[in-house]
Amino acid sequence: MIRYTNVTKIYESAAKQVRAVDDVTMHVEEGQICVFLGPSGCGKTTLLRMTNKLIPKTSGSIEVGGKEIDSLNPIELRRSIGYVIQQVGLFPNMTIEQNVAVVPNLLGWDRVKIKKRYEYLMELVGLNPDEYRKRYPWELSGGQQQRVGVARALAADPPVMLMDEPFGALDPIIRERLQNEFLNIQKNVRKTILFVSHDIDEALKLGDTIAIFREGKLMQYGRKDEILSNPAGEFVEEFIGSERMLRRISLNTVGDLIRSMGGLAAKTGIMPMQRSNTVDVQANLRTALSVVLSTPHGEAYVVDEEQKALGVLRLADFHSFVRTMSPLKSSG
């Protein structure tokens, strides 16, 4: 869907050349979320902004939907790509409805269609369409503004979305909520999404694939379990951090563990089932591990959606499960 071939961006100043993006080649498949990850100044945002021609590339080729972007009119290209930025950038002189309707209006949709689309999108991002219709951006909280920002980017149903740290400015609780909702939305809309982040946990949570950059160079690109189990080089390993194993098991749910182990021990009967010693079968293993560690005997009940106990999860189960995973490789 989006193909970068030898993409390079050079900034020239009097004294020196800076290669902001250096010979990047990669391909993002349709319907996937690819997270561009790296420290600030690594070129991830530059690469993102080259994709909708906000920054002209120096050399190489970028294809969106099979078409080289140089052959496309930048205005039309941008209208076919949703764009979300960290500071949201809602237009303060327009109401929420007008903000969401910007691109449909530019494309000349009729009023009834725009109104329906507005209502659909607001429901999708979890805001009441009628309540917010006539309100202005400054009347909304940061989290609400970014929901509107996402709705606005989705307005003309673009196949591709570019998101530049959209949740970076939000407090952790709201950020987590928006991340979860974002994943739910993506299940419905199946867009091809390029998502810039500097947070490894966000990347692991949202991305199907992760591209790690350093000083303009693509250090590693692959599925997230691949990156965690087999980091290409010291930099990637360092970036993933010392909680690599925890991060890796966080990609799996308790259900995955049960499937791979072929079942769990039955109830022990020693401890009564309480809120503090039960874990949902859908929960990720990192959360489950935390629950297990906080119980007195190192055991927790696993429950399904109806709160029915499926068995007992022990610390040793984690150990066994980790052994079934492909071994961790280290670069050095």
Added chain:
Amino acid sequence: MALVDFFVANGDKILELTLQHVKLVGLAVATAILIGVPFGIYISQRETLANLVLSIAGIIMTIPSIALFGILIPILSIINQGIGFLPAYIALVLYSQLPIIRNTYVAIKGLDPNVRDAAIGMGMTTWQRLMKVEVPLAFPVIMAGVRVAVVLTIGIGAIAAYIGAGGLGVYISRGISTSYTVMVQAGAISVAVLAIAFDYLLGYVQKKSAPRQQRKGLT
């Protein structure tokens, strides 16, 4: 009391001079807006030009009004308009340029860069971005420049009486030359009242035009 008597006795004449004054200032500022606002927007997109234009507008501002009238008289005499309305009108248009161009430039430049980034990223053309987003947001600050221009030209317009452009300056110049203090006072007070009235009126327009968020911050 002599002053009150003067106003009562010369009500019609004062009204006539005031209308002349307003006509001169109104036409001059209207022209200045038509030139200055597009120009200010243009230089906000062309950084290199901005310094040059703002410097020239600044230099014009420093020319004393009497001197500017003096420069214009011989030039306009070529087309037989050396004195009267035309030189005064041209001078006031020139004086209005700085506040209007500068405020427009500063207003557009001072907008949240994220708003501009979003507008471009969503696929607005330059014209759409200016008309739908940037000019509406910049309007209160542009209006503040217009306000300054109006008050400024009402004051300078009083001096235009010396080159036969009429207006309330007529009372001031005639009062001085005939040592009629009450007439000078009447002219001066009328000019001041006119300036304050217009400033208030435009301030109201400015406030009403501001997006609601900004309104709180304006005085």
